[in-house]
Amino acid sequence: MLTSLDESLYHQSSRVFAEAAVSDHRFYDRYSYTLMAPDGAAALLTGMAVYKNLNVHDGFICTQAGAAVQRNVRLSRPLRPIVEPLTLGPMRTEFPEAFKVTRMIAEPNEFGDAFDLSFRPVFTRLESPHYGEADGRVHTDYRRFSQVGWTSGTLVVDGQEHTFDRWFGWRDHSWGVRPGVGGFEPYTGTRNRGGIPSAARAGGMGILLVYCGFATDSYSGFFFTIEDEVGKRLYIDGAIRVNDGEPSELVDGAHKITFHPGTNVFDSMRIQAQTADGEVWDLDVEAIGRPWAYRGTGYDHGWNDGKGLGAWRHDSLTVETDVYDVSHPENVVLPNGEMIRPIHREQPVRVTVRGEQGNGHAPMMVVGPNQVYGLKERL
Template sequence: MLSAADDYPIHQIAEPVRYAGTSDRNFYDRYYFNLHASSGELFMVMGMGQYPNLAVQDAFCLLRRGTEHRVVRASRELGDRMDTTVGPFRIEVLEPLHRLRFVLEPNEWGLAADLIWEGAIPAFEEPRHHIRLHGRVLFDTMRLAQTGRWSGILHVDGEDIPVTPDRWKGTRDRSWGVRPVGEPEPAGIRADQPLFFNLWNYAPMQFDDHSILYIVQEWADGQRVMDEAVRVWADPAREPEWLGRPEHELSIRPGTREVDSAVISFPQAPGGAFDVRVTHLLEAHIGIGTGYGFDADWRHGMWQGPLVVQGVSLDVEADRDRFFGIVDCVARFESSTGEVGYGLHEYLFLGPHEKYGFTSFMDVP
């Protein structure tokens, strides 16, 4: 199983790079990107992952425009881990931690792209994410995060949309480690317990000369699995500034688990407390059709065959009953200190959460 990566001095164990340091089936290594025009006109979310112990590599591109939810997705057998192509998808690392290229070749589903990502801040190492339940490690992951700008071209149904860095922005992450992937496993003793967590809330906010990276993960009673709030400056000579324990007030749309808006607070920030008001511009249910969710036919790392390429097209109004789970939103961020920025507001409510009035797996208040 020698591959191109084996000619680089990057080995961590006494095996070819193709083999992970653990035989856990859930080991993964993924790219995530999103793209928006600092507005609600469209939102695109893209990803690619490798699952070495499942011998699968897959990719997706999700376009939300108007009420349309369109996904192009592909999966193949994993071979050389340096080969970041899956059917019409390709990711190229042009300048590590700074410039990458995302390509979706023209296909029968009318969505294609050739885009260059350039980081607006230095790539930032987020806290290690570790959850053990009844002895089993469910999560043990690392992730880097970065805000940035896009340039290139986006093709939608024959329309060429120029993408220029003056207004086309986004966020990306690279994560790797162990988390549930592939075909569902027997739940066993964990059947009556939440598989992941009850609240996940994540917001990388991009302002003119800095970005704020915010994470909160909580169990039902509000106890935190992890949290972080840090200001990362565009100038790499300036050290990141930790903002203390963050707090959240999420405005829930009546009769749903969907968030309309939010206020994220930083009461312990150096130099004085401040708030950021979050206004959603356009949302994308990234768990539907992409592999992030509970679709029986397509999950990250699920074996689909030597090569499969598919398209999914839904309407968020006509198919409303299908849309639940994790949500990514293009958002406007207005700080009480006067700055205005744009970025991602991501959230998931799964199971009870006392603060927001949820009492069972999928009830609504």
């Protein structure tokens, strides 16, 4: 079928935009977005994705109030017939000005919380390509851009309405093929530790992933590095921008992480980033509230059927809701009382750069053991 994008002169193949140019069932196109109050009193994690080769459109709404519970809504429906703008139950996303304003809406609904948000990024970063092979096949081939900036609007969490005009927001948009996304992952000999997509780079070894996207009044930027369990660097990317100036690329970096005692979840980090212009930047990163348990979004086989993101579920809208107890820094208690330690956690943070305080979003994942920090694999 034709969509509005087919009026453009930007086709990449003979296919229309409603069809993927590759046949891999895992091909996906997704955005994720997170918002937090400056003091961490309320937070939102939401996103939507399309899997053209699986005819699936899914998404999620997760909220926190304080550091006690995470409220989850997972939604899925057939992608076709495609409607514009894409709508998923109460959710829809609009782009009044590309890369300048993104509007995200979840109308008041029977499933969970609601919002009407206008996100205005101050820095958009296109990451270096993500590509990897193992056992004679391509397991990773995708691109991502990330954004940091300020959000205005209204967020309703568990019946309490928050209206604001300058809360920190972080958004990423990625597309392509990666492990664990869009259905089953073929097994060809080398295991992917913890089921985390980025761990596929380590050839079966554990990894440490350190990321921070941040903004203050004067500074904004991204720091992203992946290392294996003995500290060998596998990937580095990022840049830092001063006010409205040109960003300077990250060329080197280091980190010192303080973990909550007895856990693999961080309490604070000191990141040192060296940029191409010769500057060295010290980022003091402090955790606020609790890290998001991404299982609630549908990652990590988080749907009740255990099939994870991108799986076909029904020929009409399917919705799941639940509430996690996240009062412990690492342990998550599911509605049935089961305690789990999900690896995929992403943390709202306070960031201080050259004496100026702002906020950020900081995934920090330890997959398997880590010799640098003396950590054992958590089960």
